[in-house]
Amino acid sequence: MCSCMVRGVTTAEMVRVAPGKVGVWALAEVRWACASTALFALGLGAWWADAPAWLWWALLLACCVAGGWEPAVAGVRALRERTLDVDLLMVVAAAGAAAIGQVVDGALLIVIFATSGALEAVLTRRTADSVRALLDLAPQRATRVVGDGEEVVDASALRVDDEVLVRPGERVGADGVVVAGVGEVDEASITGEPLPVAKTVGAEVFAGSLNGSGALRVRVTRDPADSVLARIVAMVERASATKARTQLLIEKVEQRYSLGVVVATLALFAVPLAFGAELQPTLLRAMTFMIVASPCALVLATMPPLLAAIANAGRHGVLVKSAVAMERLGGVTAVAVDKTGTLTEGRPRLVDVRPVASDVRADEVVALAAAVERWSEHPVASAIVSAASERGLELAEARDFRATPGVGVAAVVGGRKVSVVADPSSAVDGETAVVVEVDGERVGVLVLADRVRPSSAGAVAGLWGVTGARPVLLSGDNPGAAQRVAAEVGIEDARGGLLPQDKADAVADLRDRGHRVLFVGDGVNDAPAMATADAGIALGRKGSDLTVETADAVVLRDDLDAVPAVVALARRARRVVVANLVIAGSIILALVTWDLVGNLPLPLGVAGHEGSTVLVALNGLRLLAKRAWPGK
Numbered sequence: 001m002c003s004c005m006v007r008g009v010t011t012a013e014m015v016r017v018a019p020g021k022v023g024v025w026a027l028a029e030v031r032w033a034c035a036s037t038a039l040f041a042l043g044l045g046a047w048w049a050d051a052p053a054w055l056w057w058a059l060l061l062a063c064c065v066a067g068g069w070e071p072a073v074a075g076v077r078a079l080r081e082r083t084l085d086v087d088l089l090m091v092v093a094a095a096g097a098a099a100i101g102q103v104v105d106g107a108l109l110i111v112i113f114a115t116s117g118a119l120e121a122v123l124t125r126r127t128a129d130s131v132r133a134l135l136d137l138a139p140q141r142a143t144r145v146v147g148d149g150e151e152v153v154d155a156s157a158l159r160v161d162d163e164v165l166v167r168p169g170e171r172v173g174a175d176g177v178v179v180a181g182v183g184e185v186d187e188a189s190i191t192g193e194p195l196p197v198a199k200t201v202g203a204e205v206f207a208g209s210l211n212g213s214g215a216l217r218v219r220v221t222r223d224p225a226d227s228v229l230a231r232i233v234a235m236v237e238r239a240s241a242t243k244a245r246t247q248l249l250i251e252k253v254e255q256r257y258s259l260g261v262v263v264a265t266l267a268l269f270a271v272p273l274a275f276g277a278e279l280q281p282t283l284l285r286a287m288t289f290m291i292v293a294s295p296c297a298l299v300l301a302t303m304p305p306l307l308a309a310i311a312n313a314g315r316h317g318v319l320v321k322s323a324v325a326m327e328r329l330g331g332v333t334a335v336a337v338d339k340t341g342t343l344t345e346g347r348p349r350l351v352d353v354r355p356v357a358s359d360v361r362a363d364e365v366v367a368l369a370a371a372v373e374r375w376s377e378h379p380v381a382s383a384i385v386s387a388a389s390e391r392g393l394e395l396a397e398a399r400d401f402r403a404t405p406g407v408g409v410a411a412v413v414g415g416r417k418v419s420v421v422a423d424p425s426s427a428v429d430g431e432t433a434v435v436v437e438v439d440g441e442r443v444g445v446l447v448l449a450d451r452v453r454p455s456s457a458g459a460v461a462g463l464w465g466v467t468g469a470r471p472v473l474l475s476g477d478n479p480g481a482a483q484r485v486a487a488e489v490g491i492e493d494a495r496g497g498l499l500p501q502d503k504a505d506a507v508a509d510l511r512d513r514g515h516r517v518l519f520v521g522d523g524v525n526d527a528p529a530m531a532t533a534d535a536g537i538a539l540g541r542k543g544s545d546l547t548v549e550t551a552d553a554v555v556l557r558d559d560l561d562a563v564p565a566v567v568a569l570a571r572r573a574r575r576v577v578v579a580n581l582v583i584a585g586s587i588i589l590a591l592v593t594w595d596l597v598g599n600l601p602l603p604l605g606v607a608g609h610e611g612s613t614v615l616v617a618l619n620g621l622r623l624l625a626k627r628a629w630p631g632k
Helices: 009-015 028-048 051-080 086-099 103-135 228-245 247-274 278-291 294-317 323-330 339-342 362-373 379-390 456-467 479-489 500-512 524-532 547-552 562-597 602-624
Strands: 141-146 147-153 165-166 176-180 183-186 195-201 208-214 216-220 319-320 334-337 346-355 398-402 409-412 414-424 431-438 439-454 472-474 491-495 517-521 534-538 552-553
Touching: 028 051, 028 103, 051 086, 051 103, 086 278, 103 379, 183 491, 247 278, 278 562, 278 602, 294 319, 294 323, 294 602, 319 323, 319 562, 323 339, 323 534, 323 552, 323 562, 334 339, 334 456, 334 500, 339 346, 339 472, 339 479, 339 517, 346 362, 346 379, 362 398, 362 409, 362 414, 362 431, 362 439, 379 431, 379 439, 414 562, 439 479, 456 479, 456 562, 472 479, 472 500, 479 491, 500 517, 500 524, 517 524, 524 534, 524 547, 534 547, 552 562
Parallel strands: 334 472, 334 517, 472 491, 517 534, 534 552
Antiparallel strands: 141 147, 141 165, 165 216, 176 216, 183 195, 183 208, 319 552, 346 439, 398 409, 409 414, 414 431, 431 439
């Protein structure tokens, strides 16, 4: 439960109301929460230092006003609509505590709820910014072919069977099929494929993908509003709205709890008065009830363990975005994981050199290819040049460099024509092979592949151990490459050739079978699956903005070993939360019962209430210890 919770807000609505990216300090909720916390710290310090009563009273009352005016206003509005929530109850409890001299208790309640409300506001704004960033992938303008000429139009104005011209360096304006031209298109944002894909006549292209070389003429096959990219946005919106609806259960609990406490407090005050009881002791008993029945200890039973776990995870390079996110991570029973950029490094590396000519060594083949490729910006070229650098090879000067889209590159090196061309026949699934030719004669073959991360196998085993179920691999790459990586890391169920909606469907299927699913990924194409899953973890170093924002947690250093560790930490945090709730609930029940059937002294009631608060807080803060991180 938290104050100022943003309930039932869809991603689309957030995009409409949020005009652009802003810093945390631009949010009013954050400023008021910080002001309330600062005033509480000053007031508490003055109280402990035996400062004049008027000073610490003024500071703590100012704390209550700074952090409580927004939930108070919201509570009054709710009353006008004939509803009652726990936010208003907290404000009333804080005012009641101050009325009987317990202003410290009241200020503490306000600080807790103001802080949680600020966290909700920050996460809502960040989600809106991330969806807007995804929409920016799609070009706003496109070049439409008209008769013998061309015209620049809004991409949204394109219709099925229109033909558009996509020049090198431009993004494709709509889903379609190539009808003329040859080029290489970077589809990583859509399919997760790490290398640019050669496109010839008849090949499918997707809106938002980047044309790297060669001009393409594309016939539109889908309305821009129904493109793969647009559907990614729609799926994230739907999943976000679905998650928001789960808050309805919390609202019902808040309503009933708040109403019950208010009715009981009024009854404790009004009924004895009706039978001639004295005003002051009756009011004292009613306010004592409201204080001991307030859920302060219950809130602290939940928040400190989760926040301590968040802080501990942060020290180990994992950013968990909220206490709710940590709670979700602790409940997962199945894991689905992306391949490219997640289990693998996401970029090609030279893995094999096969000299063909007997008088040519492997290093000579690499040096010749690198001398030509260093003039190219292709990912394969970068991998070859990097391999030459790692081997300490000196590269000769190349002249007359030429690149042929979809084929390869060539240049004159040392008076000889050296060509580096694609050779699909020499590669297996998940590999890319290029042939190095000198004056038309083949001298060697270079094999490149997206290398599996060293930590992948251990992370897969760790997730299996934590959840009790083998992870599932979901990849946009071809099925053969997916199977090869899966076998290397210890995954049995590997599915390749999946578009973003296919990944989301696979996650939904796991949920339909009763699992609480964690999705681990890094690309824009992973966002729908992550939004559909119960929890998501993104690799942050190279992860897309949308995926990082959609995820519940971000691994900042791309250390996969941290994924099973943070899940195990979250499970421990959930166990501590359950224990704290039992402790806090039992003490509240005992104090309330004492006040109802006996005569609970106010000092003892406050001591019991605050004692339970301190107890559960200290129990939760144990998760801050270094040894709480799995593996320590």
